[in-house]
Amino acid sequence: MKNKKKKKSRDNVGGTSCSAPEQKGVIVAHHGIAVDILFESGERRMVKIKRRAGHVVGDNVLVQEPRLTRLPRRTELRRRDSRGSVRIVGANLDVLCVVVAHLPSPTPGYIDQAMVTARESDLLPVLVINKGDLKESEKFIAETCAIYKDIVDVFVVSAVTGQGLDALEEFMAQGFRSFFVGITGVGKSSLLNAICPELDLRVGELFEAGNRGCNTTTVSTLHTLKGGGELVDTPGFNEFGLVDVSPRDLAGYFPGFEQAMETPCRFRDCRHRTEPGCSVSTLLQEGKISQERYTTYLEILDQLEAGEARFKTRR
Numbered sequence: 001m002k003n004k005k006k007k008k009s010r011d012n013v014g015g016t017s018c019s020a021p022e023q024k025g026v027i028v029a030h031h032g033i034a035v036d037i038l039f040e041s042g043e044r045r046m047v048k049i050k051r052r053a054g055h056v057v058g059d060n061v062l063v064q065e066p067r068l069t070r071l072p073r074r075t076e077l078r079r080r081d082s083r084g085s086v087r088i089v090g091a092n093l094d095v096l097c098v099v100v101a102h103l104p105s106p107t108p109g110y111i112d113q114a115m116v117t118a119r120e121s122d123l124l125p126v127l128v129i130n131k132g133d134l135k136e137s138e139k140f141i142a143e144t145c146a147i148y149k150d151i152v153d154v155f156v157v158s159a160v161t162g163q164g165l166d167a168l169e170e171f172m173a174q175g176f177r178s179f180f181v182g183i184t185g186v187g188k189s190s191l192l193n194a195i196c197p198e199l200d201l202r203v204g205e206l207f208e209a210g211n212r213g214c215n216t217t218t219v220s221t222l223h224t225l226k227g228g229g230e231l232v233d234t235p236g237f238n239e240f241g242l243v244d245v246s247p248r249d250l251a252g253y254f255p256g257f258e259q260a261m262e263t264p265c266r267f268r269d270c271r272h273r274t275e276p277g278c279s280v281s282t283l284l285q286e287g288k289i290s291q292e293r294y295t296t297y298l299e300i301l302d303q304l305e306a307g308e309a310r311f312k313t314r315r
């Protein structure tokens with residue numbers, strides 16, 4: 001096993017002829033044993049891959065069939081699935097849109113966890129508050145905006161009336177490749193359909209075409225938006241487990257702690273609990289960080305430390 005060759009990001013499925021010219025493209029859909037590639041020439045076609053090749057939607061690739069070479073990723077967004085395994089959601093993403101609504105309301109810390117994961121993965125987090133058309137949303141919108149409006153871009157929208165979608169689309173049109181995450185029922189699907197009407201249609205078309213006998217379900221797709229920008233959609237993806245953020249690094253990504261992080265704490269490995277000379281404690285005392293925000297930070301820190309302890313025990 002030891003001498004087994006290192007896993008390459010290359011696939012060589014099928015024949016051996018390499019006479020066709022090499023083409024650069026991006027993976028726009030993943031079907032398990034084949035990927036749909038949009039080439040720079042504008043051509044779009046299916047290329048076979050090995051099932052566990054590790055390619056994901058958003059990957060830039062060089063294709064000289066039957067060879068497919070994955071180019072290095074700028075970013076990768078990872079998540080933990082229900083069994084605790086780490087999965088890559090998409091490659092070369094720029095923005096994580098965290099979708100929330102007053103109902104179902106986000107669990108405490110949900111928004112922060114998603115934002116921490118985004119920042120840790122070098123993605124820009126933005127907050128999208130849906131169901132803005134409902135009167136019952138008002139209090140939630142006011143409270144949520146008060147916390148996040150100075151930290152990230154916040155869009156109050158309604159997938160039903162279209163309110164606020166222009167601003168969101170304008171933002172995405174800057175050329176961002178975005179991924180939307182939200183718990184079931186907040187209206188993520190409605191929102192994606194409103195922004196990208198051909199989304200459902202596209203998936204249907206791919207399935208219908210059966211592309212060269214490939215009939216596995218599409219797990220993830222990348223769509224170019226009419227106004228500009230792209231979005232990656234992964235059906236059935238809702239929960240968002242924190243991945244790979246160490247307890248020590250949490251504060252550096254935590255929304256609202258930006259000012260505190262400008263002044264280093266006395267101890268380099270400060271976890272901002274009760275350590276003396278702590279910048280977070282100072283801002284907390286000055287009222288620049290609210291007790292509520294700090295409590296949420298401690299709760300996530302507890303979770304990460306528990307995870308770390310479990311990991312150490314397993315090892």
Ligand SMILES: Nc1nc2c(ncn2[C@@H]2O[C@H](COP(=O)(O)OP(=O)(O)OP(=O)(O)O)[C@@H](O)[C@H]2O)c(=O)[nH]1
Nearest residue numbers: 130131132158159160183184185186187188189190
């Ligand atoms: N009033 C109002 N209702 C909305 C809005 N967006 C979605 N809904 C409703 O909220 C419910 C859930 O919408 P979905 O789009 O299925 O939500 P989702 O988050 O994608 O849910 P899953 O597909 O289960 O992940 C539906 O009954 C929608 O009609 C909105 O902006 N305003």
Ligand SMILES: [Zn+2]
Nearest residue numbers: 265270272278
């Ligand atoms: Zn500190």
